[in-house]
Amino acid sequence: MNKLLSMLLAGTVSLFCMGQAQAAFPEKPLNVIVAYAPGGTSDISVRMLAKKLETIMGQPLVITNKGGGAGVPGFEYVMKAKPDGYTISAPATPAFSASIFLRKKAYDLNEMSFVGTYMINDRILLTRTDRPYKTWEEFKAYIKANPGKVSIGSGASQEALEVLRSVAIKEGLDVNFVMYKSGGEASADLIGGHIDACELGVGTAGYQSARQGKLNILLNLGTGAIPDFPNVPKLHADLGHPFYTSVPYAFILPKGTPEDIRATWENAIKLALQDPELKDAMLKAGFSPSFMSGQETKTFCQEELKIIPSMLEFNKKAK
Numbered sequence: 001m002n003k004l005l006s007m008l009l010a011g012t013v014s015l016f017c018m019g020q021a022q023a024a025f026p027e028k029p030l031n032v033i034v035a036y037a038p039g040g041t042s043d044i045s046v047r048m049l050a051k052k053l054e055t056i057m058g059q060p061l062v063i064t065n066k067g068g069g070a071g072v073p074g075f076e077y078v079m080k081a082k083p084d085g086y087t088i089s090a091p092a093t094p095a096f097s098a099s100i101f102l103r104k105k106a107y108d109l110n111e112m113s114f115v116g117t118y119m120i121n122d123r124i125l126l127t128r129t130d131r132p133y134k135t136w137e138e139f140k141a142y143i144k145a146n147p148g149k150v151s152i153g154s155g156a157s158q159e160a161l162e163v164l165r166s167v168a169i170k171e172g173l174d175v176n177f178v179m180y181k182s183g184g185e186a187s188a189d190l191i192g193g194h195i196d197a198c199e200l201g202v203g204t205a206g207y208q209s210a211r212q213g214k215l216n217i218l219l220n221l222g223t224g225a226i227p228d229f230p231n232v233p234k235l236h237a238d239l240g241h242p243f244y245t246s247v248p249y250a251f252i253l254p255k256g257t258p259e260d261i262r263a264t265w266e267n268a269i270k271l272a273l274q275d276p277e278l279k280d281a282m283l284k285a286g287f288s289p290s291f292m293s294g295q296e297t298k299t300f301c302q303e304e305l306k307i308i309p310s311m312l313e314f315n316k317k318a319k
Contacts, residue, residue: 045287152197152198186206
């Protein structure tokens with residue numbers, strides 16, 4: 001009887017200790033892996049959010065940039081990490097489409113743990129103000145008058161680059177495309193005159209230059225309104241192109257992360273976005289803060305990824 005009682009007491013203590021350990025999350029610094037180089041939309045937005053998350057989580061966030069490969073290597077680094085909540089990917093979702101473009105293979109969205117979205121990022125096409133074109137129609141005319149001589153850069157978004165490639169095919173435009181490791185690098189080359197135009201996310205140096213009147217925005221490649229530039233034509237809605245790109249910027253954990261830990265992260269992001277100072281700072285940077293739960297983010301991604309196969313087939317047939 002005494003032996004049985006001892007075993008029951010030991011089990012109770014063990015369960016209590018496990019509960020205490022889980023309730024204490026996080027007990028040490030948290031590692032946030034940004035799968036892109038410094039200076040782009042991904043890096044800037046995550047660092048803005050991190051300041052508020054540190055206060056809510058009660059632990060410092062150590063942000064590490066693992067750029068290159070359109071975000072795929074950095075994202076996969078996190079997916080192979082221990083599923084304990086201490087290593088997280090943000091914003092992970094751009095790597096989903098990149099994996100399809102680079103490897104022709106889609107990720108299984110059930111093989112990861114979605115935490116939540118903090119903003120929707122629409123891509124924009126910019127050019128310098130000293131160029132002989134001010135609108136998309138004028139830019140098209142210039143490209144047709146100078147076939148093979150115009151270069152369009154991409155600030156690390158493989159999906160946006162493929163969208164622009166489909167536009168060039170449909171419009172009969174002979175252009176050169178250049179992929180960069182980050183929006184920061186692409187912005188610098190555009191401002192420096194090394195490329196003629198570039199697609200970037202809001203919040204980048206290029207976008208801020210447009211706000212200052214130093215660059216001109218020709219197109220909105222997404223579906224939302226661009227802060228400060230509501231009248232820029234939308235590629236899909238206004239110009240009738242079949243493909244577009246709108247990307248939820250989200251936090252994602254490895255599969256197998258305990259639900260209570262995932263929920264702790266999700267709630268922290270939700271609370272952070274309710275902070276007036278953070279929301280104001282993000283809006284001033286050109287971002288559009290918007291919370292979606294982990295499940296909502298997963299559903300959004302599933303719908304967006306359905307567009308990609310038809311776009312790839314369109315581009316392939318044209319070649």
